Amino acid sequence: xxxxNGIAKNIVKHNISYKNRGMKLESDLNVTNEFYQSIxxxxxxxxxxxxxxxxxxxxxxxxATITEAYFKEPSTTDYNGIYKGKYIDFExxxxxxNTSFQLxxxxxxxxxxxxxxxxxxxxAFLIIRFVHLDKTFLLTANDLMDFMNSHSRKSIxxxxxEEKGYIIRNKINPRVDYLEVIDKIYGGxx
Amino acid sequence: xxxxNGIAKNIVKHNISYKNRGMKLESDLNVTNEFYQSIxxxxxxxxxxxxxxxxxxxxxxxxATITEAYFKEPSTTDYNGIYKGKYIDFExxxxxxNTSFQLxxxxxxxxxxxxxxxxxxxxAFLIIRFVHLDKTFLLTANDLMDFMNSHSRKSIxxxxxEEKGYIIRNKINPRVDYLEVIDKIYGGxx
Numbered sequence: 001x002x003x004x005n006g007i008a009k010n011i012v013k014h015n016i017s018y019k020n021r022g023m024k025l026e027s028d029l030n031v032t033n034e035f036y037q038s039i040x041x042x043x044x045x046x047x048x049x050x051x052x053x054x055x056x057x058x059x060x061x062x063x064a065t066i067t068e069a070y071f072k073e074p075s076t077t078d079y080n081g082i083y084k085g086k087y088i089d090f091e092x093x094x095x096x097x098n099t100s101f102q103l104x105x106x107x108x109x110x111x112x113x114x115x116x117x118x119x120x121x122x123x124a125f126l127i128i129r130f131v132h133l134d135k136t137f138l139l140t141a142n143d144l145m146d147f148m149n150s151h152s153r154k155s156i157x158x159x160x161x162e163e164k165g166y167i168i169r170n171k172i173n174p175r176v177d178y179l180e181v182i183d184k185i186y187g188g189x190x
Numbered sequence: 191x192x193x194x195n196g197i198a199k200n201i202v203k204h205n206i207s208y209k210n211r212g213m214k215l216e217s218d219l220n221v222t223n224e225f226y227q228s229i230x231x232x233x234x235x236x237x238x239x240x241x242x243x244x245x246x247x248x249x250x251x252x253x254a255t256i257t258e259a260y261f262k263e264p265s266t267t268d269y270n271g272i273y274k275g276k277y278i279d280f281e282x283x284x285x286x287x288n289t290s291f292q293l294x295x296x297x298x299x300x301x302x303x304x305x306x307x308x309x310x311x312x313x314a315f316l317i318i319r320f321v322h323l324d325k326t327f328l329l330t331a332n333d334l335m336d337f338m339n340s341h342s343r344k345s346i347x348x349x350x351x352e353e354k355g356y357i358i359r360n361k362i363n364p365r366v367d368y369l370e371v372i373d374k375i376y377g378g379x380x
Contacts, residue, residue, distance in 0.1 A: 005370060017325070029307040037306070042310065043306040043307065043310045044314075045266060045324065047237050047238060047266075048237060048239065048241065049238065049241070049243075049263075050238040051238065051239070051241045051256065051259070053239075053241075063258070063260075065258065065259075066241065066256065066258070066259040066261070067257060067258065068255065068256070068257065069259055070256065072238075073257070075235075076235060076237075080270065081277075081310075082307065082310040082311060082312045084310075084311065085277070085310065085311030086275070086277070087271075087272040087275070087276070087277040116233040117233065117272060119230065119233070120233045120271075120272040120273070120274075120275065121272060121274065121275030122233075122272045122275070142277075145290040
C-alpha cells in the first residue's frame with residue numbers, strides 16, 4: 001500500500017479533530033490511553049476519522065493535497081486495542097442533556113460493529129459522559145443491546161446508566177480509568 | 191463525538207483508495223474479510239486511511255466539504271479485528287520486486303505498533319505479495335522483528351520469506367485464506 005509521493009509528515013502539528021471540536025472526553029481518553037501504554041497496562045488507540053476522498057491534487061512530486069473530501073458515516077467505533085490479550089472496543093460520547101443519551105448519536109453500523117465484537121468474544125462498551133452532571137458512565141455493549149431490544153424509545157435515560165452502567169471515577173492519572181471498571185466487570189475472565 | 195451537519199452518506203458510491211491505486215491484494219483481502227464475516231469465522235476489517243484535515247467549508251447546513259487535507263503517515267497498521275477471541279493485527283503490502291521486500295514500505299510507527307500488539311498478547315503479522323511471482327507470504331511480526339534485529343539491510347530477501355514465512359494459497363473463496371495459516375502457526379493457543 002504505497003503512499004503517493006508527498007505524505008504530509010510535518011505539515012500540520014496539531015491534531016485538530018473537526019468532528020469533535022471542544023470534546024473534552026476525547027482528550028481525556030487520549031491522555032488515559034497514553035498513560036496505559038506508558039505503564040504497559042494496555043494498548044488501546046483511536047482509529048482515524050473515516051473520510052471519503054473525492055479529489056487529490058498532485059501539486060508537486062513531493063506533495064499530494066486532498067482538495068475535496070467528505071466525512072463518512074463511521075462503520076466502526078472510535079477506539080480499539082488490546083488489554084490482557086483480549087480485544088477491546090468502544091465508542092465514547094458526550095451529551096449535554098442531564099436526563100438522557102440520544103441513541104441516534106450511535107450510528108447503525110456502529111451498533112452492528114459492537115454486536116460483531118461481542119459475537120467474536122471481544123469486550124465492547126460505550127463511555128458516555130453527561131457533561132453538565134460531570135458523570136462518566138461505562139455501559140457494556142450487552143446492556144446497550146438489552147436496552148435497544150426491550151425499549152422503543154430513542155434515548156437511554158440517565159436512570160438506566162445509573163442502574164446498569166458503571167461510574168468511571170475522575171482521577172488525576174489516568175484521567176478516565178475505564179480499565180478499573182473493566183477489571184471489576186470482567187475480572188474473572190481476564 | 192458529534193459529526194458536523196452534513197455527513198456525506200451517499201455522495202460517492204465507490205470507495206476509491208487513492209493511496210493504493212490498482213492494488214489487487216487490498217481488494218482480495220476485503221473480499222476475504224467479508225467472507226470470514228459472512229460465515230462468522232472472524233471479524234477483521236480495514237481501518238480508515240489517516241488524513242490530516244486542514245480546512246473544512248460548511249457549504250450549507252447539510253454539507254461539510256473538506257477542502258484541504260493531506261495524507262498522514264500511518265501510526266498503526268491497515269487491518270485489525272478478532273479471531274477466536276484473540277486480537278489480530280496486520281499490514282499488507284505488494285511488491286513488484288522478484289527478489290526482496292523493501293523495509294521502508296513499513297513505517298517506523300507501524301513497527302512500533304506491531305511490537306505493542308505482540309507485547310500485549312495479540313497476533314501480529316505481515317502479508318506480503320510478490321506480484322510478479324504470484325506468491326503471497328504471511329510473515330509473523332516476531333520473525334519480522336528477528337530479521338530487523340539481526341540484519342542491517344534495508345530489504346528482506348525472498349529467501350527469508352521462503353524460510354520463515356508461510357505461503358498463503360490462492361483460492362476461490364476465501365481468496366487469501368490467511369486464517370488457515372494462522373491456525374497452523376497458533377493452532378495450539380487458539
